Amino acid sequence: MPDHTRPPDKRVTIYDVASEADVSPSTVSRAFSRPSRVNSETAERVRQVAERLGYRTSPLARTLSTARTQMIALVIADITNPVYAEIVRGAQEAATDGEYTTVLIDAQESDRREREAIERTMPTVDGIVLASSRMSDSAIRMFAKQRPVVVLNRAIADVPCVVTDNPRGVRRAVEHLGELGHDHITYVAGPEASWPNGIRWRSLLEAGMELEIKVRQIGPFSPTIAGGERAAEELCVRPATAVLAFNDQMAIGLIRGLGQRGVDIPGDVSIVGFDNIVAADLVTPGLTTVAAPLYAEGSAATRHLLTMIEGAPGHTGRPMVLPVRLVVRQSTAARNPSPGRARPPWVRQRPAANPAARLW
């Protein structure tokens, strides 16, 4: 008696289903990819046979003829930075909803790594979300010419962008510090290649101008806890009473670095960060910070990307702006709350004229 089972190592294809269901392969294909194009009874029969034979449509083969992989790339600057966790979640959720798979690329804060990874991945994805890209505008535009691209946390002309309301965030922080009596704010800068770094500084300049608060900048430093600790060293040389850090990780580094040097926070120095990462609530004192809707960022950017992939024009006018809010914790306080108490000497000295101090 002949064995009618097919060799188990062989994939079941539409051709197998077709001959078994006594239709042509194209009908089988249509039964799955455009059911309306085929008689519903036929479609049902085909589906039954497919089920019985264990047929699974091959996404790889489909890819070749449709030129769609149903995959998108999500590029982040540093997976070690917890801000990205929620962004990734938001993006993944949106992608999954749209039947897309996400390829995560960790650029490790490196322009070169980022570019290389994208170049390798580009041909296999239908679109790209660039979260906090460290590449040049022109590099990004070049990629945007080849595939749909949405940029997150950065505004670039002619490329669809999603950003948070940095000016408002900075403004709120400055107002908060101003209300506490601070009249000088030092900005501790992050990577120069980071767009939010630039706009935060410019927003600070502007807010300082309007609210009559003096501002200066030190840095750049690495946007990490270690970077913040290094900034703390420099702050000891050129002291401040109020500090706005590029992000929470740096702010945490500052808290630790200054704390180790005997500086009291918020007694001697008030510190404000950006992002509201989980750890902001863990350090002592708790970090006052500008919170962004991280999940919404990832999700909005991804949804926009998907519409572009589906053929929508990709709205490159003004970037989409997401709201922020100030979360006040214990790292900020009124300036000199206890005037009777001896101030550490470093607060007393006037900063020496120093070319690195960009503005005072």
Place this chain on the structure above:
Amino acid sequence: MPDHTRPPDKRVTIYDVASEADVSPSTVSRAFSRPSRVNSETAERVRQVAERLGYRTSPLARTLSTARTQMIALVIADITNPVYAEIVRGAQEAATDGEYTTVLIDAQESDRREREAIERTMPTVDGIVLASSRMSDSAIRMFAKQRPVVVLNRAIADVPCVVTDNPRGVRRAVEHLGELGHDHITYVAGPEASWPNGIRWRSLLEAGMELEIKVRQIGPFSPTIAGGERAAEELCVRPATAVLAFNDQMAIGLIRGLGQRGVDIPGDVSIVGFDNIVAADLVTPGLTTVAAPLYAEGSAATRHLLTMIEGAPGHTGRPMVLPVRLVVRQSTAARNPSPGRARPPWVRQRPAANPAARLW
């Protein structure tokens, strides 16, 4: 004069290169995919022509005939948990070295999500690394039948595994607590579906037995800061002087939860965590914890997976065991360091007999 440039919207294929270089398409293909199979001069010429024409080999098309996508999936339980950041890095690095791309899947601590995502992704990847899977052994074995799979942080018979030395880590923690004079240890359990959770508890039982230290377990709780805070509530009902938490996030939740209730750490309670996440060094007091070589885990698992994909047998004997070490910070101290000082009442009362206390 005729225009010899090709229509710009048309991809350059091996056929274009072939006719331009005056060889057959197969030669072009081989010039790229097995250069040794073709005369080096010919190969060079082909490469030059390809360069001139701007030819890029299409990974999609290659995929169809080789049945290799050069992609692997990395499944993690919760991208919000910082332990995975380093694991992801290690895995990415190893994958990139091997010319593979990584698809990251965040299971969000859900068995179902994990399974569904894997099912969707399976057909497009060459292999899978399961880091801290929450699925059943049988589900994992089923996947392992269809694709090469390496399991991280879990030991399953007949599936290649990479684990850290949990027994030794627990042992070191128990020794440490023992030396500090603790004779009871409470284990605060994480997810029941987590394999490390099980083995940590069993290792604790064993170490307690040998070192004559009594142990009990409470939980399970969610392996998050919030979970740890909930555990803190329960600990107030049934106090302890030494706690081993399933992971650092829970330990941090405990520190906060107990701290808010006026419990002094480490004065009243010593706490030990697992993983040595960055935040362990940020909380006050700093968290004593069992550190695992996270980067090495991701990298080792991935490298092993790649060898399996290349056809190696996939060594399913004993799991590969990675070493751990105890990082002592400030959350552990000698029991009752200041005997003169009034102990909080909750430490004095004997725990009531309670069926939920699995062992005392």
Place this chain on the structure above:
DNA sequence: GGCGCGACGGCAATGGGTTGCCATGTATTG
């Protein structure tokens, strides 16, 4: 009765490399 139209299904080309097998030519060996 003749004509137009929509529904349905099949044919065959297409997407772009990969590879087993064979043919030719050159080099090595006895």
Place this chain on the structure above:
DNA sequence: CAATACATGGCAACCCATTGCCGTCGCGCC
């Protein structure tokens, strides 16, 4: 010099689903 081996390149089948185009058939309308 014959015989065997190896290097090299081409042919054509193959991977598997998608889709433009066409033929057929049944139905309704003038």
